[in-house]
Amino acid sequence: MEYIQTVLVQIQATMTDEASRPQGLLAALDEHRSFLEQHPGFQDMRVTRSINAEGNVLLVIETHWSDDHSLVEYETQEPNVMSIINRHQEIIVADSLQVLDMESLGAAGRPADAAAEATERLALPLLIPLGIMAFSLLVIYGLSRIYLEVSNEVATGLAAGIALGILLVAWYVASRPSVPGWQIASFAVLATALLTGGAIFAVVEDDEGEAVEETPAATASPADGETPVAPPGDNVFAVAMIPTLAFDTDEITLPADTEVTVSADNQDGAILHNWALYTDDTASDLIAKTEICAAPCIDEVTFTPPPPGEYFFRCDVHPVQMVGTAIVE
Numbered sequence: 001m002e003y004i005q006t007v008l009v010q011i012q013a014t015m016t017d018e019a020s021r022p023q024g025l026l027a028a029l030d031e032h033r034s035f036l037e038q039h040p041g042f043q044d045m046r047v048t049r050s051i052n053a054e055g056n057v058l059l060v061i062e063t064h065w066s067d068d069h070s071l072v073e074y075e076t077q078e079p080n081v082m083s084i085i086n087r088h089q090e091i092i093v094a095d096s097l098q099v100l101d102m103e104s105l106g107a108a109g110r111p112a113d114a115a116a117e118a119t120e121r122l123a124l125p126l127l128i129p130l131g132i133m134a135f136s137l138l139v140i141y142g143l144s145r146i147y148l149e150v151s152n153e154v155a156t157g158l159a160a161g162i163a164l165g166i167l168l169v170a171w172y173v174a175s176r177p178s179v180p181g182w183q184i185a186s187f188a189v190l191a192t193a194l195l196t197g198g199a200i201f202a203v204v205e206d207d208e209g210e211a212v213e214e215t216p217a218a219t220a221s222p223a224d225g226e227t228p229v230a231p232p233g234d235n236v237f238a239v240a241m242i243p244t245l246a247f248d249t250d251e252i253t254l255p256a257d258t259e260v261t262v263s264a265d266n267q268d269g270a271i272l273h274n275w276a277l278y279t280d281d282t283a284s285d286l287i288a289k290t291e292i293c294a295a296p297c298i299d300e301v302t303f304t305p306p307p308p309g310e311y312f313f314r315c316d317v318h319p320v321q322m323v324g325t326a327i328v329e
Helices: 013-020 025-036 068-075 081-086 112-150 153-174 181-213
Strands: 003-011 042-050 058-064 098-103 237-242 250-254 258-268 276-278 287-290 296-302 309-314 323-328
Touching: 003 068, 003 081, 013 058, 013 153, 025 042, 025 058, 025 081, 025 237, 058 287, 068 098, 112 153, 237 287, 250 276, 287 296
Parallel strands: 237 258, 250 323
Antiparallel strands: 003 058, 003 098, 042 058, 258 296, 276 287, 276 309, 309 323
16 A cells, blocks of 8 residues: 655746756755655655646645655654745745645556565565574674684673674664665675674684694604603593583593693693692682693693592683583592
8 A cells, every 4th residue: 555645836937947946946855855765654756747838837746655654754744845845935826735645546556566565565574584593693603603713802802892883883773763774784784794704714713723733743752852741541631622612521530649640632722721620619729730821732730639539620711611520539
């Protein structure tokens, strides 16, 4: 269904040139079209005039609306067609202004309108949820990959910047009565491009870190003067930090009253990790720990475990995500 406002006014025969000048009535109506394109519910504007060689000129201005609410809201606010015409009283014929609000009954004869209505009723309710779901998945995956790849300090600043950007976009949209579709599309395209680019960068960086980890250099013989890393065996226990932010095990068993060596192998990209053993999860009483280092690196610590019982181990850099239990028996 379409709603049409028709405004009719006569221009004095001697004032047609005045109406057509750059600052005249016709130019003002043409400029008003740009304002209408930002108004909710607006569809089209048509300006026609009679071609009488003599006498007054009849000017007809039609504005087309998708619903009656948008039309009524437009009529009760300024600027509108009537207020623009009233500013040019010197060129119009007195008492010639007429305003007609009409409802179109010819929807069946307009295939384009019928097709648009069918699209709105059938396609949009399906496409909009799918688009929102796809964008949400991109946000979740893209941001998670980016946050896991960067350091804690960078991740904190990045999260603050993203939150500020969302607030600015929300303020911009909320502070305007209507936002053009191309601006909304631009926001969506920019956000998608940034998320996609960031996710690709994070994946590439992660793959490069894994490739370095698998090179022979990681297992090459130590140089002269260096202490070789003890292989797992009697009283040597290996713990690995694996992608992303996790130990390869959350429980190890150590013998009591026997000197042991724990070898901590950081395999988690360029992220800093270590292995530290405490008496309990308050982490107030340290028993032993390895040095903090970025992958690929292996560090070890040799110590005599405390009496039999359950003890707490963690990564000091990620004390919430990376924790486990050491059982001494």
